[in-house]
Amino acid sequence: MPDSTSDVCIPTFTTANGAGLDGSNPSISVHSIQVAEGAGLLFGSGKASIATSLNNQGLISLYGTTLSAGAIDMPNPGEIDVFANSSITSPAFSNTTGTLWVYPGGTLRLADNPVQLQNENLSGGNWLVSGVLIFPSDISQITTEPGAAYDTVVSVDTGATFEDAKGNNPLTTLTSVGPNAVLSVPSLTVAQNLTSQGSVSVGTLTVNGTYTLESGASAGVSGSLTATSVIVQPGATLQGGGTVASSVTNNGNVAPGNLTVPGNYSQASSASLTEQFGYTLHVNSNATLSGALKVTVNPKRPPKSGATYTALPAGSINGSFTSHTAGFALATNANSIQVTKQ
Secondary structure (H helix, E strand, C coil): CCCCCCEEEECCCCEEECCCCCCCCCEEEECEEEECCCCEEEECCCEEEEEEEEEECCEEEECCCEEEEEEEECCCCCEEEECCEEEEECCCEECCCCEEEECCCCEEEECCCCCCEECCEECCCEEEECCEEECCCCCCEECCCCCCCCCCEEEECCCCEEECCCCCCHHHHCCEECCCCEEEEEEEEECCCEEECCEEEEEEEEEEEEEEECCCCEEEEEEEEEEEEEEECCCCEEEEEEEEEEEEEECCEEEEEEEEECCCEEECCCCEEEEECCCCEEEEEEEEECCEEEEECCCCCCCCCCCEEEEEEEEEEEECCCEECCCEEEEECCCEEEEEEC
């Protein structure tokens, strides 16, 4: 068996069992471990101490493990999967392009901030939460390093828990989601303005300020989005169903799947409303319109000639769309926009 002076190498197509899997070896202590791409290392309910470095390009599974290492490096396609109550202690845990995945029923506590979380800026790695993940610090920015081969991804499943050392959601301090960054959460409340240039997918999002989608951003709403105001800049897209509980200023693209705006909706001359035939943007207050209405169809169920739908019902309408997709006719009324397939 390896000891505290051993440098352990696990080659491709090899799976090795570490501490605590069969009860006969509750702990291991080695000098270093290297897990090659395509290799696997399984740890059970024991202690694994690595004096210097753990380089993981394969798959490490933790089943109730206390893992400590001087440094952990996890480049793509390296992955750590957590299936039971485990912890990782490493002052130099680097997940630049790898994946950390906490499975349902699993809990992982990170004793130290990963290298990619500095000054509340998370700048690398895939962080997938289906169980419980505990970060030491909050996150105010999610960014992807310029030239990085992979996006920074934070994905939290419904019913999962993502928290800081105090038991709070570390994303409540979030102020920005940078270019190529991905955030997917069932619900989130932030106490300040929020700006996005990346991809944000939420069930329920509450922004106690202005939510601005800048160029390159996409935001999907499946439940509700509440903010003082929502601004969609050129090159950005707001999409999905549910409710946007604020006024919306569209300078880019809005693509509803039966989306409701209780406040006002304003569309600039350079902006577009993109709807699949039969879907609707509901505006309860005033809609001030310009720009384009782009109508798409479901190729499996295309509308027949003469078919109509209400593209935009509103409390009142000022102006109208200045252009629309060929093959459709628009009728602008005091409280609605009707679309007819020609």
